[in-house]
Amino acid sequence: MSRAISSALVVASVALVIALGAAFARVSGLEARELEAVGAWTAGGSSRLLETRLLRGDDATFELCARDPMDALRWSGAGRIAVVRSDRAEEMFGLAIDPALLEGVARSEQGACVVFARVRELAIDEDAVPVAIDLAREPGIDGIEVRARVLARSPLGQGDLGIVLGALAIAIALVLLMSARAPVEAHDAAPRGALRAALGVAVVLATGVVIGAFGSGGPTAGLLGGLALAATEIAVAYALVRPSVDGARTAALGLVRAPHAPAWVGDPPRARRLALPFNVAWLVLAPVAGVVLSLVARVALALVPSTGEAPVEAFVSWPSGMLSFAALAVVAPIAEEVFFRGLVYGALRGPGGARRELVAIAGAWLLFAIAHAPQDWGNWGGFVSVLVAGLGFTLMRAASGSTLVPCVAHLVYNGLLAAGALAVGAT
Structure with missing residues (x-):
């Protein structure tokens, strides 16, 4: 079973790379015509x-x-x-x-x-x-x-929407396949978790600044830069996590289903019996949470006034920018969840405890919001939606014990917003 899942993960990863390649070619073609x-x-x-x-x-x-x-x-x-x-x-x-x-x-x-x-x-x-x-x-x-x-x-078409929805479906399938693997009970066990989380954030933010400073600023370069930043987030998370079990970096980042149901279900044998139904329930609820958070985002965008045009709004004003942003929006959640809900939350939480849990929730949430502030500056409805969504994703990580749960919710959240914008652009 494990070998079959591993093979399926490889196939899904290759399919995602192909979908991103198609998006890159289309963005480049659109930009050349604009x-x-x-x-x-x-x-x-x-x-x-x-x-x-x-x-x-x-x-x-x-x-x-x-x-x-x-x-x-x-x-x-x-x-x-x-x-x-x-x-x-x-x-x-x-x-x-x-x-x-x-x-x-x-x-x-x-x-x-x-x-x-x-x-x-x-x-x-x-x-x-x-x-x-x-x-x-x-x-x-x-x-x-x-x-x-x-x-x-050149106007966007239904094929562009198909590229984005295809990439979204593959990304969700990739996450679900990861949740099908046998879980390993591990957490970030090393001391100085706050220092490692701060170092990780500094490296990621510095990478973003370098990409922004040396990139050409166009949608094609923006797509490449966004993918490079996503790769950096994943690499930094794996480099800085310190698992309690040798070789269990993936598990320490929460990228497996939780090995047990939460403590409130009762004694350990009962928790083990309920572990799989508990995780299945969370993976069913996660898309619902993504839908609810996307609706909250639309309300915030409609009700909260802006004081200027945010950088992301200028970026998506051209079809090539819209497609570039949409393609990133349906794959970046995996990297962001690995980093913020995997490394940052896990390093701050460590082996557990109520106080450390609160610190981990607050730290992962606020650092996620700070990292997104530059792209939404001036569009305060967008920033409010990031604050609400970030809190929702972090609470899901804490309640479920798995980073894969907020990852599914984040993919659905971003996918609905990106697909809605593309559908309008393609009409």
Whole structure:
């Protein structure tokens, strides 16, 4: 049985690597097609504001900006803007600057911008065409500095959702296979657990800073960096854990089902008899907990106001960033649980005791929240959801005695949020 489970774990691991490879290839392809072209500020007379190239099938957004509030009284009827194929001098579409268009003006201290056209799945007879944006001005806006911007991207599809859901299913299967192995009763037994937990957190945070500092910042690099960080979390956890049984690092990290039911079920023989049903019950409850926590996250995002755009929000604003983030979201929970609920919780808890249990819960929860704070800074609803979810995962670890239980809940939690965002993007 153990050999069969080990073989299945190898197959699941290979399948997860293949799914991540497919996600990487797709993210790279999406990023290569994405375009943000911004013209120079131009003042006076009719002029060509921007020249660029568009690809067949892409979604494109066309925007006109001015160093002016674009007040309707002044701008209405003061010009006409057009998108033309510059290789044929052929107008693709154009429109007058009128009151209806000006209703969509977004104003700021720097001026104002208005989206004058959106095109879904650009239908052209070639793979790529050169385009230009021309503005024909009337005297009313002559002398005002203006510029054009074009955003183009390949839209997400159902296949992208399939990649993420496939990776999620494989990750959950991997965790369940680990729970099927015969348990070993082990815990982190070495002294100075707090010091080792702090060292582990420092190494992981430093790795994240280095990846962020030296990475290109794009979605493809972000996916690679996220996977590298996940690998670091797992490696650090295994390097710093000190198991009470020789060779039982995995068990000391809680990556097996608990060998016994909790003490409150009665005498040791009865606890042994109830161990398997107890763990099965937890693995059934874990997905439910993940669903509940994802609903709490949606409520927090809707109710808690933000004070700015969080880095993660900017990252997922492009399709490639959304897919990169979603792919990481359905595999990173394994690494995060191994590190925070495995190493940090286990090292702080040690052999047990009520006081150490409370320290372990508080430490694993707060350090998890601190590690996620930079990506959610400004989006306080997102940060509240991380706080609530982190507490839920840590309490599940304490109550079940296994890191695999919060791992399943975390995978379901992240999977629902990622799949929901991708489903919206793919419509």
